[in-house]
Amino acid sequence: MIASNTGLQTSPDPRAQPREFLEHLYRVAVDRALPLSTMGAYLPAPPKGRTLVLGAGKAGGSMAQALEALWPADAPLSGLVVTRYEHIPPRPEGLPQRIEIVEAAHPVPDAAGEQAAQRILALAQGLTADDLVLCLISGGGSSLLVLPAEGLTLADKQRINKQLLDSGAGIGEMNCVRKHLSRIKGGRLAAACAPAKVVTLTISDVPGDDPAIIASGPTVPDESTCADALAILDRYRIEIPAPVRASLESGALETPDPKDPIFATNEVHLFATPQQSLEAAAAAARAAGIEAHILSDEIEGESREVGKVHAALARAVAHRGAPFARPCVILSGGETTVTIRPRQPGQAKGRGGRAGEFCMGLAGALMGQASVWALAADTDGIDGVEDNAGAFVAPDTLARAQATGRKLSDHLDRNDAYGYFDAIGDLLVTGPTHTNVNDFRAMLVL
Structure with a gap:
């Protein structure tokens, strides 16, 4: 465990515990908004x-x-x-x-x-x-x-x-x-x-x-x-x-x-404000020895498409070390949207919200990119109307989902992020946080 000056006692080691480290940054962001x-x-x-x-x-x-x-x-x-x-x-x-x-x-x-x-x-x-x-x-x-x-x-x-x-x-x-x-x-x-x-x-x-x-x-x-x-x-x-x-x-x-x-x-x-929470998360990352970059606290657009853009950035960092050097955390906030697709006859109703939809778009575009982990979550602790705050993405997300019989395109077609990430244990469930500064997204590139 690494000492932290963010108001929490310790930060997980980002290299050994990337998922726990991203959740730590989320909780720091939430704490700043209480x-x-x-x-x-x-x-x-x-x-x-x-x-x-x-x-x-x-x-x-x-x-x-x-x-x-x-x-x-x-x-x-x-x-x-x-x-x-x-x-x-x-x-x-x-x-x-x-x-x-x-x-x-x-x-x-x-x-x-x-x-x-x-x-x-x-x-x-x-x-x-x-x-x-x-x-x-x-x-x-x-x-x-x-x-x-x-x-x-x-x-x-x-x-x-x-x-x-x-x-x-x-x-x-x-x-x-x-x-x-x-x-x-x-x-x-x-x-x-x-x-x-x-x-x-x-x-x-x-x-x-x-x-x-x-x-x-x-x-x-x-x-x-x-x-x-x-x-x-x-x-x-x-x-x-x-x-x-x-x-x-x-x-x-x-x-x-x-x-x-x-x-x-x-x-x-x-x-x-969202910017203040992103700045708190950035400070926590730097305290753990990871440089942090805030893209914007005002990102809007279709969630899955925003996920694809974030994936392109993460891949550029992973492949070329530009525009940011590795290791780093890339943070963003704002309020994306989800356009609900009409269901086909006999198709099950999808479950999920903006954060989960972003993660599906991100995972699909990353295509299993090594050394990239991500978390997207709503800072109120509820993604849409479900019981999760958001979801995680890891280099093996697509492979683990495929092993359970989940096909990403099917879940995108019915806006079913909850079902996709629940099947592989990658939902972030926090319960209500008692604050709300909207979307929180963090990508860790090692």
């Missing part, structure tokens, strides 16, 4: 009036608990936060609960999320200029905080959300639609809180760290328009009720824009 150690620097002083906490996201439970621990014990604090099912961390012993935490569904919203959104919007009513609203926002809030616009039902929102997820639309496109079909997203929650001051504390899970995209920006101004949302719906051939289409066409569902005075005194603080 709120308790980073949120405190951004907390305002208690106000003259009351302090109300509202929030939504996969990290909502840990953010609420961190705030309870960091907020002065003698200062009043109350509110409501919604997080994903089974994403409430164990409560530290002796920590009083001052913020209610409820659970709802992700990535397709459910009635619990709608009820939570209704309650949050109700809590925002009747505030004064002496009051403070602390909004805890993290990735996943778009699905967890669902309040359909006039003319839409929850069933409509569920259908539209699922079609967007399956279409291959980017996160910015999906959240543009979500904002304009909601009564709480796209700055509308901030409008409901006025005239109270709103301080948004957020963990970024989106390329570019734009607060207007994180959880569809419930407390920040929105520069997108109804026309933008309509164009996206038409591009991906997603049907909406005729009255709602008419409302988009007329501009009746426009969101508050940056010129709106309701945002004049509000603040937004990003205290955990």
